[in-house]
Amino acid sequence: MWYKRTIPLLIVFTIGVLAFAHNYVPLRISDQFRERLSEWFRIIGGFALFLGAYSLLHMHVSRIRKQQPGWAYSVFVFVGAAGMIIVGLLNEGYGPLRSAPVGQPTWYQWGYDYIQKPCQATIFSLLAFFMASAAFRTFRARNTSAALLLASALIVMFGRVAIFQTVSAWFGAQSSFARHADGLFSATTDAIMEYPNLAATRAILLGISLGAISQSLRILFGIERSYLGGGD
Amino acid sequence: MAAPRADIKRIAVTRHIIYALLTVAIIVPMLRPTPCSFQPTPNSRRFHERIEQLPAGSEVLLSFDYSPDAKAELYPMSVTLLEQCFERGLIPVVMTHWPEGVRLAEQACHDVAKKYGKESGKDYVLLGFKPGGGNLLLNMGENFKSAFPEDYYHQPTATMAALKGVKTLRDIDLAVDLAAGPTVDMWVVYGSDRYGFPLAAGTTAVAAPKCYPYLQSGQLKGLLGGMRGAADYEQLVVKGVGPAGKLMLPQTVAHLLLIVLLVLANGRFTLARLRGKEGT
Numbered sequence: 001m002w003y004k005r006t007i008p009l010l011i012v013f014t015i016g017v018l019a020f021a022h023n024y025v026p027l028r029i030s031d032q033f034r035e036r037l038s039e040w041f042r043i044i045g046g047f048a049l050f051l052g053a054y055s056l057l058h059m060h061v062s063r064i065r066k067q068q069p070g071w072a073y074s075v076f077v078f079v080g081a082a083g084m085i086i087v088g089l090l091n092e093g094y095g096p097l098r099s100a101p102v103g104q105p106t107w108y109q110w111g112y113d114y115i116q117k118p119c120q121a122t123i124f125s126l127l128a129f130f131m132a133s134a135a136f137r138t139f140r141a142r143n144t145s146a147a148l149l150l151a152s153a154l155i156v157m158f159g160r161v162a163i164f165q166t167v168s169a170w171f172g173a174q175s176s177f178a179r180h181a182d183g184l185f186s187a188t189t190d191a192i193m194e195y196p197n198l199a200a201t202r203a204i205l206l207g208i209s210l211g212a213i214s215q216s217l218r219i220l221f222g223i224e225r226s227y228l229g230g231g232d
Numbered sequence: 233m234a235a236p237r238a239d240i241k242r243i244a245v246t247r248h249i250i251y252a253l254l255t256v257a258i259i260v261p262m263l264r265p266t267p268c269s270f271q272p273t274p275n276s277r278r279f280h281e282r283i284e285q286l287p288a289g290s291e292v293l294l295s296f297d298y299s300p301d302a303k304a305e306l307y308p309m310s311v312t313l314l315e316q317c318f319e320r321g322l323i324p325v326v327m328t329h330w331p332e333g334v335r336l337a338e339q340a341c342h343d344v345a346k347k348y349g350k351e352s353g354k355d356y357v358l359l360g361f362k363p364g365g366g367n368l369l370l371n372m373g374e375n376f377k378s379a380f381p382e383d384y385y386h387q388p389t390a391t392m393a394a395l396k397g398v399k400t401l402r403d404i405d406l407a408v409d410l411a412a413g414p415t416v417d418m419w420v421v422y423g424s425d426r427y428g429f430p431l432a433a434g435t436t437a438v439a440a441p442k443c444y445p446y447l448q449s450g451q452l453k454g455l456l457g458g459m460r461g462a463a464d465y466e467q468l469v470v471k472g473v474g475p476a477g478k479l480m481l482p483q484t485v486a487h488l489l490l491i492v493l494l495v496l497a498n499g500r501f502t503l504a505r506l507r508g509k510e511g512t
Contacts, residue, residue, distance in 0.1 A: 031374065034374055038364075038367050039371060041364065042371060045363045046363045046364075049363060102352065116300060120301040120332075121304065124301030128254065132250050132251075132486075133246075136246070137246065137247075137497070141501070157490060158491070161483055162269065163484055165269050169268075169269065190274070190275075194444060194448065197441050201441060201445050
């Protein structure tokens, strides 16, 4: 079907080639084209928010309809979303297109400050507990690579805080040994970050970039078509 | 094969003991705070010096690219950054790529501007959130005011005193990305490399290692990493202990506990290996 396959492929090829080629055209019209293109992309990107919201709500509707385990939590998604949308649109009587005066507390801010902020912070904080428990149960120096990883982890944990000075301060002492030990761990941590970590990160970045370039070319020339749907 | 019942029970008990120990390790130092002394790292010093070198009236673009889950690490950094800008007479231009970051940005700007008696639109600008990511940066690089025709309070940016000298991203004297995610890559690729403005970053501890290649190549002019970076920066700017500095003690005790747990677990594992049976 040409309108489902050929036209989208032509649009992708034309826009892709233009977006790439305009970088090599040193004319004012090229700059204007880039400016217009970036505005279009932003407008199209805005629709992704609607798509994301639709996808989220659709998933939770089907959970409630099928009464899957934990379906009651999905009700909270709707309660939360509806609550924030309503107070956001009402905006203390100023409406969605005007701002409430600077510094005036609003219900939208209240919902963010006293519900969203503590909830998100709490969920993220739980990671510390899971990580501590998982590290204790599974992080073992079973071979040379694991031993090296363990040693690096311990050095970085020492180096990112001042353990020796803190412990000596508990005993009311200001030891120069503690200061030097913390300084040594801090410098070793920086060295780990600046050499082995940097080398590995750069290799990963290069790999990702090469992969992105090859994937972009595949999409541009119509070899990769899975984004069109239909399974091929 | 399913794990024996006794093993499952032992793992559950161990897990709960670790949770209890970690809770105590975090809460007790918070209840009995004692100042934690440490020297700022060279990266934190470089970040601070970079801002100190800017002449008064320079435009500093701050991107609050984080949500409340990274607030403990990045919010103190953001507040200190605004304080340094206002102290030195710089003009912070604040934006975010994350919708959840708007309120945090608004709160930080409002509180710090009130402390220093600064006025929105004249001494600083809060642009708020716009979708688009890299495309937004390209748009800002071509025409800053078409990307943000209004600020967060619906005031037109075209006539705004604080943005008088800013036509494109090229007119920004320094940009700082306060990032909990992958936005530093985006700022480097679509922002600083393309339009040639200096860029620095403040990130969560977990995101910092990924920024080191940019730091070494000079694409990042400074880096603050995690709570330690925030605490270092506070020491350099406010010459004392701030909110991040106070949180360094619970973090220190939690690290100490984790180190002890790892040493114990590996000691037990090594002993079991030496005796000829695989430990857990």
